[in-house]
Amino acid sequence: MIAISMMIGTIVIFLLMRKLNARFSTPLLLPVLTATILIIILLKSFSLSYATYMTGAKWIDAMLGPAVVSMAYPLYAQRHIIKQNMFSILTSVVIAMLSGLVSIIVFAKLLNLSNDYILSLLPKSITTPIAMQISEAIGGFPSLTAVFVIIAGITGALLGPSIFKIARIEKAVSRGISLGSASHGIGVSKLTEYGEKALSMGTVSMTLSAIIGAFIGPVFALFFH
Amino acid sequence: MKKYIRIVLQICILYLFSFLGTFVVEMLHIKFPGSIVGLLLLLGCLHLKIISVQVIKEGAGFLLGILALFFIPSTVGVMNYPELMSINGILLVLSVIISTVLTILITGKLCQYLEGRKAGEEEAQ
Numbered sequence: 001m002i003a004i005s006m007m008i009g010t011i012v013i014f015l016l017m018r019k020l021n022a023r024f025s026t027p028l029l030l031p032v033l034t035a036t037i038l039i040i041i042l043l044k045s046f047s048l049s050y051a052t053y054m055t056g057a058k059w060i061d062a063m064l065g066p067a068v069v070s071m072a073y074p075l076y077a078q079r080h081i082i083k084q085n086m087f088s089i090l091t092s093v094v095i096a097m098l099s100g101l102v103s104i105i106v107f108a109k110l111l112n113l114s115n116d117y118i119l120s121l122l123p124k125s126i127t128t129p130i131a132m133q134i135s136e137a138i139g140g141f142p143s144l145t146a147v148f149v150i151i152a153g154i155t156g157a158l159l160g161p162s163i164f165k166i167a168r169i170e171k172a173v174s175r176g177i178s179l180g181s182a183s184h185g186i187g188v189s190k191l192t193e194y195g196e197k198a199l200s201m202g203t204v205s206m207t208l209s210a211i212i213g214a215f216i217g218p219v220f221a222l223f224f225h
Numbered sequence: 226m227k228k229y230i231r232i233v234l235q236i237c238i239l240y241l242f243s244f245l246g247t248f249v250v251e252m253l254h255i256k257f258p259g260s261i262v263g264l265l266l267l268l269g270c271l272h273l274k275i276i277s278v279q280v281i282k283e284g285a286g287f288l289l290g291i292l293a294l295f296f297i298p299s300t301v302g303v304m305n306y307p308e309l310m311s312i313n314g315i316l317l318v319l320s321v322i323i324s325t326v327l328t329i330l331i332t333g334k335l336c337q338y339l340e341g342r343k344a345g346e347e348e349a350q
């Protein structure tokens with residue numbers, strides 16, 4: 001009984017928060033963010049543990065795999081764009097991955113973080129569902145990774161436009177690729193303002209970045225075991 | 226009604242790919258997310274026309290439309306990490322923010338340079 005209400009409750013809260021976000025569109029009212037906070041408050045006020053919550057929520061979690069597989073569809077649909085811009089996309093996505101990884105490792109070392117934390121931080125620029133699976137594969141904590149990923153996304157959505165202005169990043173292609181590979185889906189949603197080309201570049205580089213990250217991540221992870 | 230049955234069936238196909246991917250990774254004992262193997266398998270099948278886009282299009286669209294729902298169970302897991310609400314936690318969040326800003330800056334600049342060079346080459350020809 002508790003399990004079913006946890007599952008249905010999560011779905012209902014998510015749909016409500018999505019409605020709220022549709023009315024006031026800002027990355028700070030992101031449905032994942034608001035739904036997560038609301039669910040934690042509810043669980044705490046009824047003194048329910050995360051383990052109890054997961055007895056029902058695990059059925060939603062089980063859909064993560066097929067959802068990741070689904071990303072093959074938009075990637076396939078946009079194969080022509082990828083072919084046309086192969087060199088710039090691949091080079092930029094790889095450089096984005098490396099600069100994200102190196103900079104976060106430097107900060108993590110300065111903060112003297114434990115290896116589990118560093119492993120959870122490594123996939124932060126990758127889209128949440130894949131980042132969590134990479135985190136699990138390399139020995140991090142998927143829940144922490146999800147939080148870092150969302151922070152990276154909100155950063156891109158909120159600060160991206162100012163970075164573009166200050167650094168004079170003006171081309172649609174460059175804006176799409178940089179936000180897509182640094183701030184995944186949350187950043188990409190901001191790209192609608194820069195037109196169709198920036199948006200499709202963002203989607204493509206988000207997915208490619210996730211695939212490339214699944215290969216590079218475990219290599220970097222070897223240093224933290 | 227027919228549409229919903231189609232979506233459910235297509236999700237089953239996507240689930241099968243995810244399951245296959247996980248199975249391959251477990252068989253090979255490698256540290257790699259199984260769902261990505263599933264994604265690459267599906268991409269390969271679409272590319273080689275082994276399966277048509279029509280077979281997964283609606284199911285994939287449906288799942289991607291509510292993608293954020295599927296990671297809520299994990300994000301709620303931060304309730305087990307109260308240490309994030311400390312000075313160190315705030316510094317950690319700050320590092321993620323700075324690292325992301327640097328990544329956007331470096332990538333955007335590099336990409337603009339690459340695009341500019343490509344345009345220059347095309348003009349020269």
